[in-house]
């Protein structure tokens with residue numbers, strides 16, 4: 001017994017020192033919870049530098065496990081943001097209508113700024129209800145990244161909600177009601193981009209997803225529906241569905257599951273659309289807000 005314990009200690013020590021078959025360098029990246037409800041801050045990283053694989057995996061694993069990551073004080077041009085996003089996987093294409101000022105494919109802006117009378121980005125103004133990006137298509141983007149460039153003096157915060165924790169805390173009667181159910185998500189970008197109001201009709205994208213989904217990497221269950229886009233529970237009486245969704249939306253938006261991010265230019269935030277919802281608080285539309293956005297549609301295989 002003692003002998004084999006010694007051997008294990010010896011080999012553990014050997015793997016720490018430089019040896020011809022050295023193990024990969026340990027990650028130097030530090031993480032700390034944002035407020036304990038959702039999200040991790042990543043500390044000590046300048047994304048202009050090349051990230052080692054170990055450092056990247058620390059960041060990626062924090063994102064998968066804690067739904068949201070924040071890196072403050074970054075100085076990123078489009079190419080550097082794209083390079084970082086591409087470490088996670090394949091980037092989403094940007095619709096022509098949203099190209100705005102971006103010069104690289106995969107980059108778009110969220111902004112209320114107009115140049116020559118034309119908006120340079122999407123989702124310009126005001127409050128946005130809680131949602132998960134692209135839940136109205138079959139394969140939604142898994143991660144969305146926003147880099148803050150100009151922010152209003154007050155408001156325009158982005159609020160995140162932890163859907164792992166919201167699932168865990170769901171009362172048993174509600175868990176039973178949504179077990180095995182799918183809900184139809186609809187997004188009418190022309191008429192209801194920021195507040196509830198999309199109804200299924202020709203030309204408006206919609207897709208029915210399970211209301212509870214297991215995260216592909218951690219297996220943890222998360223609630224997958226939201227006030228902005230979830231229209232009804234499939235196969236349920238309309239009144240019953242409406243009443244049930246009202247209870248579910250109130251449940252998942254409780255303060256105890258939320259982190260509110262008050263932006264400073266240079267902040268980079270990335271959220272996991274499989275496990276987090278996000279919303280935006282209102283702000284004065286006469287103040288400029290400019291965020292650079294990249295999305296990951298498919299993660300690289302490990």
Ligand code: OGA
Nearest residue numbers: 110133144157158280293
């Ligand atoms: C988004 C989004 C919120 C914000 O880019 O998908 O919802 O705070 N943005 O601008």
Ligand code: MN
Nearest residue numbers: 131132133278
């Ligand atoms: Mn969004």
